[in-house]
Amino acid sequence: MHGPALYVVAFFAALVISTVSSPAGVSGAVLLLPFQVSVLGTPSPAVTPTNLLFNVVATPGALYRYWRQGQTGGKLTGVLLFGTVPGVVAGSTVRATLLPGTQAIEIIIAVVLIPLGTWLAAHVAPDGTPRLVLSTTQMVLMALLVGAVGGIYGIGGGSILAPMLVGAGRSPRDVAPATLASTFVTSVVGVATFLLLSAANHSSAAPDWTVGIALGAGGLLGGYLGALAQPHLPDRLIRRILGVLVTAIGVRYAYLAASD
Numbered sequence: 141m142h143g144p145a146l147y148v149v150a151f152f153a154a155l156v157i158s159t160v161s162s163p164a165g166v167s168g169a170v171l172l173l174p175f176q177v178s179v180l181g182t183p184s185p186a187v188t189p190t191n192l193l194f195n196v197v198a199t200p201g202a203l204y205r206y207w208r209q210g211q212t213g214g215k216l217t218g219v220l221l222f223g224t225v226p227g228v229v230a231g232s233t234v235r236a237t238l239l240p241g242t243q244a245i246e247i248i249i250a251v252v253l254i255p256l257g258t259w260l261a262a263h264v265a266p267d268g269t270p271r272l273v274l275s276t277t278q279m280v281l282m283a284l285l286v287g288a289v290g291g292i293y294g295i296g297g298g299s300i301l302a303p304m305l306v307g308a309g310r311s312p313r314d315v316a317p318a319t320l321a322s323t324f325v326t327s328v329v330g331v332a333t334f335l336l337l338s339a340a341n342h343s344s345a346a347p348d349w350t351v352g353i354a355l356g357a358g359g360l361l362g363g364y365l366g367a368l369a370q371p372h373l374p375d376r377l378i379r380r381i382l383g384v385l386v387t388a389i390g391v392r393y394a395y396l397a398a399s400d
Contacts, residue, residue, distance in 0.1 A: 150180060150351055151358035154198065158362025162202040163370040164382035165302035165316035167195050167323050167363070170295040170389050172355060182348050188293065189232075189334035189347035190355075195296045195327035197356020199320050202363030206317040209371060213318025216310075219276055220322040223283025224290065224297055228326040231291020232333040246397035249289065249300070253390030256303050261383025274308055283322070291330050296323025303386045312378040316370065320363075 153175055157168035169191045176182040182190055206212070274282070283301065290297040298319035305315045331347060338346040370378070 146180060147350065147354040150354040153179075154194065154355040154358030155362040156358075158198055158202070158359040159366045159369075160362075160381065161385055162320065162363040162366030163316060163373055163378055164306075164312060164385065165319035166299045166382070166385055167199050167202075167296050167320060168359060169195050169198075169323075169327075170293070170299040170392075171385070173293065173295070174392060176351070176355075180351055182351055186346065186348050189331055190352040191293075191295065192327040192330040192334070193347040193349070193352030194355040194359055195323050196331055197353055198359025198363055199296070199324040199327070200363075201360035202320050202367040203317065203324060205364045205367035206320070206370075209367070211313060211317045213314060213316075213321055216279075216305075216314060216318040217321045219279050220283045220301060220318055221325055223280040223285075224287030224301075224322050224326040225329055227284040227287020227289075228291040228297075228330045229333050231288035231293075232330045233337065234288075234292055246393045250390045250394035250397060253300070253303065253386050254394065256307055257383045257386030257388075257390055259383070260303055260307060261380050261387060287326055290323075290326055291333070296320075296327050298323045299386065299389055303382055306379060306382060312375055312382070313370065316367070 154168065154172060157171050161168040161171070172194060173187065173191055176187050176190065282304065283297070286297040286300045289295070289300065296319075301322065302312075302315055302319045305319070306312055335346055
């Protein structure tokens with residue numbers, strides 16, 4: 141696909157995906173990765189920073205709407221950022237310089253996300269269900285690992301952090317702005333890291349700017365609409381949407397692992 145049609149398709153695909161995913165704290169970048177490769181023809185490794193660029197452009201729409209609604213994520217946002225920022229630098233460096241086989245990581249993601257997503261989609265926790273309490277250290281370590289995976293694959297990490305936090309008992313209304321804020325900051329850092337590495341190594345690790353911005357523009361509007369709708373959606377529905385998304389992501393990574 142070439143020309144203006146490519147950017148129109150990119151815009152509307154990102155619009156739909158972000159509208160559905162942003163109420164659950166997922167930017168939609170992980171769902172756009174296979175779309176970029178198979179439909180838009182974005183080459184590797186440029187597809188990774190292009191996906192991060194999508195996050196940079198798209199997530200402010202949802203974050204602004206959540207801020208207007210008084211949803212900032214509180215202390216959870218800072219805890220996640222403390223782990224994901226150094227993680228994404230490490231992951232981006234590995235992706236742009238070493239380019240190792242990623243099959244083991246794909247298997248791990250699939251093994252974690254498929255059962256977690258299935259449980260979130262099928263299980264409805266009754267009121268008063270005890271939470272799985274994660275310490276600050278545990279959440280920072282989790283965010284560090286997720287940030288590294290995000291740097292390698294070009295995802296902000298919300299698609300992994302959100303189901304883990306919601307599954308631990310946190311409300312999607314607190315989780316969504318925190319994971320999207322983490323996605324935004326780590327994606328900015330990730331794009332900057334790829335640009336520096338691309339310049340230093342004279343490689344093709346820079347993003348495809350036009351595709352990334354077209355996707356991001358659709359995601360910007362879709363994220364705003366999704367955040368606007370979230371207060372009107374019951375937590376149970378958001379959990380189930382998140383579960384379906386996460387299961388689909390896990391299946392995708394299982395397919396990638398089997399194809400390597």
